[in-house]
Amino acid sequence: MTNVSKTGLKTMGEFDLIVVGGGINGAGIARDAALRGLRVLLLEKHDFGSGTSNASTGFIHGGARYLLSDLGTTRASCIDSGHIRHIAPHLAFRIPVVYPVERPFQGLLVESFFSAYDHYSKYKDGKAHCWLTAKELRTLIPDIPADYNGAATFDEWGVHAHRLVIANLRDAAVHGAQLHSYTEVLRFLVEEQKGQKRVVGVEAVNRLTGEHVQYRANMVCNATGPWSMDFAARNDLNVPLRPAKGIHVVIPRRVLPFGIMFKAIDGRLIFIVPHGDVTIVGTTDDDSFETPEQVVPTYDDVAYLCEGLQHICPSLLTERPTMTYWGVRPTLYGRNCYEDDLSREHHLFDHAKTDRVEGVVSIAGGKLATYRVMSEETTNLIMQKLGKQAPCQTAERLLPGAEAVDLAYDCRSLQQINSRLPKLLYHRYGSDVRVMETMVEENPNLAIVLDETTLLTAAELCYVIRHEWATTLLDVSRRTQWGISHRITTEAASRVCRVMGEELGWDSEQHTVEIRRLTDFQELAIQPLSAWRSYNE
Numbered sequence: 001m002t003n004v005s006k007t008g009l010k011t012m013g014e015f016d017l018i019v020v021g022g023g024i025n026g027a028g029i030a031r032d033a034a035l036r037g038l039r040v041l042l043l044e045k046h047d048f049g050s051g052t053s054n055a056s057t058g059f060i061h062g063g064a065r066y067l068l069s070d071l072g073t074t075r076a077s078c079i080d081s082g083h084i085r086h087i088a089p090h091l092a093f094r095i096p097v098v099y100p101v102e103r104p105f106q107g108l109l110v111e112s113f114f115s116a117y118d119h120y121s122k123y124k125d126g127k128a129h130c131w132l133t134a135k136e137l138r139t140l141i142p143d144i145p146a147d148y149n150g151a152a153t154f155d156e157w158g159v160h161a162h163r164l165v166i167a168n169l170r171d172a173a174v175h176g177a178q179l180h181s182y183t184e185v186l187r188f189l190v191e192e193q194k195g196q197k198r199v200v201g202v203e204a205v206n207r208l209t210g211e212h213v214q215y216r217a218n219m220v221c222n223a224t225g226p227w228s229m230d231f232a233a234r235n236d237l238n239v240p241l242r243p244a245k246g247i248h249v250v251i252p253r254r255v256l257p258f259g260i261m262f263k264a265i266d267g268r269l270i271f272i273v274p275h276g277d278v279t280i281v282g283t284t285d286d287d288s289f290e291t292p293e294q295v296v297p298t299y300d301d302v303a304y305l306c307e308g309l310q311h312i313c314p315s316l317l318t319e320r321p322t323m324t325y326w327g328v329r330p331t332l333y334g335r336n337c338y339e340d341d342l343s344r345e346h347h348l349f350d351h352a353k354t355d356r357v358e359g360v361v362s363i364a365g366g367k368l369a370t371y372r373v374m375s376e377e378t379t380n381l382i383m384q385k386l387g388k389q390a391p392c393q394t395a396e397r398l399l400p401g402a403e404a405v406d407l408a409y410d411c412r413s414l415q416q417i418n419s420r421l422p423k424l425l426y427h428r429y430g431s432d433v434r435v436m437e438t439m440v441e442e443n444p445n446l447a448i449v450l451d452e453t454t455l456l457t458a459a460e461l462c463y464v465i466r467h468e469w470a471t472t473l474l475d476v477s478r479r480t481q482w483g484i485s486h487r488i489t490t491e492a493a494s495r496v497c498r499v500m501g502e503e504l505g506w507d508s509e510q511h512t513v514e515i516r517r518l519t520d521f522q523e524l525a526i527q528p529l530s531a532w533r534s535y536n537e
């Protein structure tokens with residue numbers, strides 16, 4: 001339905017639910033609501049999954065470190081991690097983690113800690129902890145300082161977070177949700193009904209065309225992560241957050257087959273984590289008072305993580321981290337504590353109760369590992385407010401790509417390009433790797449490798465353009481992990497631009513703009529590392 005409102009703006013469609021924000025929570029809510037039969041519209045101001053959900057360490061863990069202060073989060077994360085593993089087995093991978101300990105008495109504390117964690121770990125099919133002797137520890141990490149005389153091991157799971165967002169969105173779309181990226185919600189449309197304020201839709205701007213549009217809906221959900229507080233405030237609503245910036249550095253190789261959890265210089269726990277073909281080191285955790293778009297990594301952030309590496313495993317520094325990535329945690333408000341001690345619980349704000357405005361809810365806080373249960377709770381409340389009933393299916397129903405596939409048999413054309421390619425693609429797209437196989441069979445030109453470092457092919461590129469809403473070079477880099485650990489060369493970027501240009505009808509000016517944006521972004525990611533290296537090497 002399209003008509004013109006009193007403001008003269010075009011009004012598009014009538015929906016049961018508008019979700020604002022296309023990170024993991026917005027995507028999870030859109031999927032859950034669409035599966036329950038709601039007419040859903042999701043609006044995202046940048047690329048889908050380009051906010052905090054693209055900045056996580058990628059653990060769908062129980063958060064062992066929250067065990068003492070935040071038991072609810074540990075329990076919820078462990079249970080939901082089990083569900084995520086079930087619905088997206090192709091995106092999840094086991095990470096055994098080693099936690100070196102220094103002195104015997106610390107060992108006793110750690111033993112009781114991990115005994116308690118074992119209780120929750122079983123929800124996510126994690127193995128019970130065990131102990132390594134000093135000798136075993138030194139076999140695993142030969143250059144660990146002599147102070148460490150043993151280690152506890154525990155079991156976590158990793159996930160490709162951006163791909164998890166896309167998988168949720170794809171399923172939402174399959175079940176009828178309309179999804180628009182690069183569409184910013186400017187404000188809520190509010191009407192007075194029987195003396196009660198009610199949100200009846202949103203005004204949004206398409207950031208690519210500049211067109212302003214209104215959408216009407218029975219319910220609106222604010223799922224804007226670290227933007228939630230400011231976005232709510234602009235609409236006279238209250239979502240108290242204490243956002244915190246976190247960065248990682250990336251080593252361009254899988255240097256260890258296990259993760260290490262250890263204390264940074266200030267006693268905070270940080271991680272070294274194998275993730276696909278690379279190793280991630282992180283994270284920092286610092287109060288952030290800027291808007292998330294303004295946040296960038298600094299020399300100090302990098303120095304803090306590199307100091308940790310230098311302490312626990314100096315040889316890893318010789319592997320030379322090459323990239324950073326960063327984001328802002330949407331942590332719930334708390335005072336009188338350090339950032340790291342803030343609760344990782346989530347909160348569902350029913351603004352009818354907190355601000356006397358009906359028709360709108362906000363979801364904030366939480367973790368990637370709890371996105372599914374956060375989405376379920378949010379959708380339950382929305383269903384209740386709409387007076388509808390339908391059970392949640394997201395704990396059981398597989399995400400797109402989750403069905404098993406025989407790579408050796410099925411993907412000969414991809415194998416001919418490179419024997420590693422089918423497996424690599426399977427862990428991004430699951431059984432949809434077969435779609436790429438068919439694309440290559442039908443059009444052998446798509447077998448061309450556009451970037452040797454990450455084995456990005458024209459087939460994968462066309463797949464993410466045609467099936468996953470990728471419209472810019474940076475969108476492609478997120479979907480495919482292109483450039484996650486290295487500077488993309490102008491030659492590779494130009495090759496990708498040419499294919500994108502053919503698919504999307506770009507002119508030469510657009511090529512230039514795209515390459516400049518990619519280069520600028522990579523410069524932000526690399527510059528603090530280069531500065532650190534030139535000072536310390």
Ligand SMILES: Cc1cc2nc3c(=O)[nH]c(=O)nc-3n(C[C@H](O)[C@H](O)[C@H](O)COP(=O)(O)OP(=O)(O)OC[C@H]3O[C@@H](n4cnc5c(N)ncnc54)[C@H](O)[C@@H]3O)c2cc1C
Pocket residue numbers: 020021022023024025026043044045046047048049050051052053054055056057058059060061183184185186223224225226227231244245246247248283284326327328329330365366367368369370
């Ligand atoms: C450094 C770091 C490491 C982390 N590691 C882990 C981890 O290992 N495990 C874990 O479980 N969790 C981890 N987290 C937390 C986890 O990443 C977040 O809890 C989760 O990604 C938040 O998702 P979200 O959808 O709420 O927010 P986001 O992903 O930020 O999504 C919000 C979206 O809303 C959009 N938006 C904002 N305003 C508007 C508007 N006006 N109109 C339209 N769209 C709008 C934004 O562009 C954004 O895409 C980590 C976080 C950080 C920062």
